[in-house]
Amino acid sequence: MRLILAILLVVNFAISAVAEEHPDYGPEIPSATGEPHPQGNEFMRKFHMDLLSHDRDLTMYEGIRDTDASLKSCFDCHAVTDQATGNPVTYEDERNFCRVCHDYAAVRVDCFMCHRSTPEGFNEPALLKSRLLGPDDGLDDALFTELAAFVANLE
Amino acid sequence: MERTIYREIKATQGVWTLGIILLGLVGLAGLSVLYVEHYGHAVTGMNNQIVWGLPHVFAIFLIVAASGALNVASMASVFNNKAYKPLSRLSGILAISLLVGGLLVLVLDLGRPDRLLIAMTTFNFTSIFTWNVLLYTGFIGVVALYLWVQMDRSVHPKFTKPAGILAFVWRLVLTTGTGSIFGWLVARPGYDAAVMAPLFISMSFALGLAVFILVLMALFAMDGRELGEAILKRMTNLLAIFIAVVLYFTAVQHLTNLYAAEHAGIERFILSQGGIYTTLFWGVQIVIGALLPMALIFGGTPGSVSARAGLASVLVIIGGFAQLYVIVVGGQAYPLDTFPGYEVTSSFFDGEIASYTPSVYELALGVGGVAVALIATGLATKVLRILPTNLADKNLEG
Amino acid sequence: MQDERPLDPSRRNFFKSGAAAVTLTLAPGVTVMAFGGTAASAQGADAGKRWGLLIDVNKCSKDCEACVTACKDENGWEGKGKAEQNAQWIRKVTLKDKSTGRESSLPVMCQHCEQPPCVDVCPTGASFKRKDGIVLVDKHICIGCRYCMMACPFKARSFVHEPVNNQKTFAPRGKGTVESCTLCVHRIDAGRIPACVEACDATGNGAMTFGDLNDPESEISKALTAYPSVALRDDLDLNPGVRYANL
Structure with missing residues (x-):
């Protein structure tokens, strides 16, 4: 067990070393507004979900609403604006702050099935049909359109 | 009198064809699940009035039939009825397969099937659903143990009976749990009755045996093995008794409700003015699913014993589906009685009979569950020594 | 590590x-x-409190939908699909006495029971009661089985049938999970009253009173002691936090 951990640790370091030497290998993280996190970016990259899960339980079960970590406060600084429209981009857009790294790491984000993915107050446009399950659900709308047409024929 | 020998079935062309058809049905079910999960339950016929629909009818049918399919084994090892002994293995395999098929349908119809892990790890012990999660998974384990005790020659036969008793008790508790999903719902006039648990147990006896008879006949026919009339007669006679028990509990359910003035509304709905539900109740559940098969079994004409056994089993299964449809969907279609003594109207269908038209996706999912159960059973008989080679009359014991 | x-x-x-x-x-x-x-x-939530609503049916006007509209706007659950599949956190119900023909109108929403059947039946514990009596759904662990909808005697819960976006920050909701009236828990935590009550007051009807049922000095407790009121389905002994007067 320890051996495996040690190996993983070495691999991990090796990867981060490579990533540091070749910054262009990694995702291009959009710059944020506001004060930097006092804990540092490395900490946030690693633990943002722990912070969010912890504080969401505080809010939901205890009714404590002035927590530090919330999706709302993420988007206060981390909204990515579309230069053409001047609007923040939703999770459907691959430039969305969360997606940049999550697409790169191939880790699916479940948050935006229920939460909005833009700052409060912005009126998010209607969902694109092909992105209903999230952009990474790998399902093609065309397949389903055909399926639905086939079924409609049957009925 | 030959010794009972268990052998794998041969991979005949018929087996292959059936397997491919069933796999195709599973594929269609898979597509339907993806479709529904992609667009949400908006594409199904289910809504905020009828929250459980056709998938739940299929799932409950399979789960109830699963516990009933085990009865054949129980007849042998719990009630010492030796004639059923050669069928015990198939009984156990079929029980597990049907349960897996049913659970699959249930799970794939969840709003968030991706959170199955949460359902398996986060428990709320005041919920009968939670207990059912444990009872269902436990059932698979207990029946697997029971099969192992029967099939491993290094295990002394004296363990068969205790294992059989454990499995029998477990299945009774399991069906009680399934019936209590409805029986413990105080909110709805169609449910909220202790009789739901014994009613479901009686249904499991009848439906499980009917499915077992059909599967047994199909497997023997495909493999060219001899299935005597004597064993079929025994099973259909038992089936007729089980049908009578279902009728008895159904009568108790409705008579109890009829006696209470507050439940007169739901009874009038189901028994006389419910349209499709009334037709399903009297026409399909009672006449086609109970009276007709009893007449076939006891009447003795027309056709051969095996033809009548097959037909009676098919009818019992159709009747069982109708009964579950009336309980699950009909019970929800009748409006909640939140304001006794008032006529209620609202923008949210209060006081109205809810409408439900199942979509083809729900049907495909349900049929897929049945197909999975049949594939699993077939596969098990193909790779394991489940089926006895000879069930001719002269080979029947006891 | x-x-x-x-x-x-x-x-x-x-x-x-x-x-x-x-x-x-x-x-x-x-x-x-x-x-x-x-x-x-x-x-945050105070275990010493039990939030409740008192609805005076006499003051509720038949054609008024102010509470429903306010709730939709506040929590963003306006449905665009089929009527049978749309969510309904709060609805106006019209009652006609079968024997006398007298008509009345009242809003029905989650009754925030002390013994909520939805919490009892939830297999994962997603359906829960906050310590101040508000019944909520933890959508992070809701698997969408809809058993709570089967168990609720008031039809207070809705299943989200379609994909959703543009939610309110404080009212997340999404496809495949169940939802219901939160008693505007986000407002209560900020010391405000629920949107429906505020809207009802604004119409001048004043049919809804919100307050702490545990506090004998609160307006709602005083009204409950002074006038007769009922709970819906009180035969079930669920002790709802929502009460109706003059029903």
């Missing part, structure tokens, strides 16, 4: 208990800071 994990829920109270800034040193070089807000808002 272990010590690096910044937080676990058991530290929840410690972490956010006071108004002052709390600094936690978790591992050498790793510090987490949490800043409290005002004492009142940091307190």
Whole structure:
């Protein structure tokens, strides 16, 4: 067990070393507004979900609403604006702050099935049909359109 | 009198064809699940009035039939009825397969099937659903143990009976749990009755045996093995008794409700003015699913014993589906009685009979569950020594 | 590696208990800071309170939908699909007495029972009652089985049948999970009254009273002692937090 951990640790370091030497290998993280996190970016990259899960339980079960970590406060600084429209981009857009790294790491984000993915107050446009399950659900709308047409024929 | 020998079935062309058809049905079910999960339950016929629909009818049918399919084994090892002994293995395999098929349908119809892990790890012990999660998974384990005790020659036969008793008790508790999903719902006039648990147990006896008879006949026919009339007669006679028990509990359910003035509304709905539900109740559940098969079994004409056994089993299964449809969907279609003594109207269908038209996706999912159960059973008989080679009359014991 | 994990829920109270800034040193070089807000808002749900509503049916006007509209706007659940599949956190119900023909109208929403059947039947515990009596759904662990909808005697819960976006920050909702009236818990936590009550007051009908049922001095408690009121389906003994007068 320890051996495996040690190996993983070495691999991990090796990867981060490579990533540091070749910054262009990694995702291009959009710059944020506001004060930097006092804990540092490395900490946030690693633990943002722990912070969010912890504080969401505080809010939901205890009714404590002035927590530090919330999706709302993420988007206060981390909204990515579309230069053409001047609007923040939703999770459907691959430039969305969360997606940049999550697409790169191939880790699916479940948050935006229920939460909005833009700052409060912005009126998010209607969902694109092909992105209903999230952009990474790998399902093609065309397949389903055909399926639905086939079924409609049957009925 | 030959010794009972268990052998794998041969991979005949018929087996292959059936397997491919069933796999195709599973594929269609898979597509339907993806479709529904992609667009949400908006594409199904289910809504905020009828929250459980056709998938739940299929799932409950399979789960109830699963516990009933085990009865054949129980007849042998719990009630010492030796004639059923050669069928015990198939009984156990079929029980597990049907349960897996049913659970699959249930799970794939969840709003968030991706959170199955949460359902398996986060428990709320005041919920009968939670207990059912444990009872269902436990059932698979207990029946697997029971099969192992029967099939491993290094295990002394004296363990068969205790294992059989454990499995029998477990299945009774399991069906009680399934019936209590409805029986413990105080909110709805169609449910909220202790009789739901014994009613479901009686249904499991009848439906499980009917499915077992059909599967047994199909497997023997495909493999060219001899299935005597004597064993079929025994099973259909038992089936007729089980049908009578279902009728008895159904009568108790409705008579109890009829006696209470507050439940007169739901009874009038189901028994006389419910349209499709009334037709399903009297026409399909009672006449086609109970009276007709009893007449076939006891009447003795027309056709051969095996033809009548097959037909009676098919009818019992159709009747069982109708009964579950009336309980699950009909019970929800009748409006909640939140304001006794008032006529209620609202923008949210209060006081109205809810409408439900199942979509083809729900049907495909349900049929897929049945197909999975049949594939699993077939596969098990193909790779394991489940089926006895000879069930001719002269080979029947006891 | 272990010590690096910044937080676990058991530290929840410690972490956010006071108004002052709390600094936690978790591992050498790793510090987490949490800043409290005002004492009142940091307190959150109060176990000593039991929030409730009193609805005076006589004052509720038949054609008025103000509470429903306000709730839709506040929580963003306006449905665009089929009527049978759309969510309905609060609805106006019209009653006609079968024997006398007298008509009345009243809003029905989650009754925030003391013994909620939806909480009893939920297999994962997603359906829960907050310590101040508000019944909520934890959508992070809701699997969408809809058993709570089967169990609710008031038809108060809705299943989200279609994909959703553009939610309100404080009212997340999404496809495949169940939802219902939250008694505007986000407003209560901020010391405000639910949107429906506010809207009802604004129409001048004043049919809805919100307050703490445990506080004998609250307006709602005084009204409940002074006038007769009923709970819906009181035969079930669920002790709902929502009461109706003049029904």
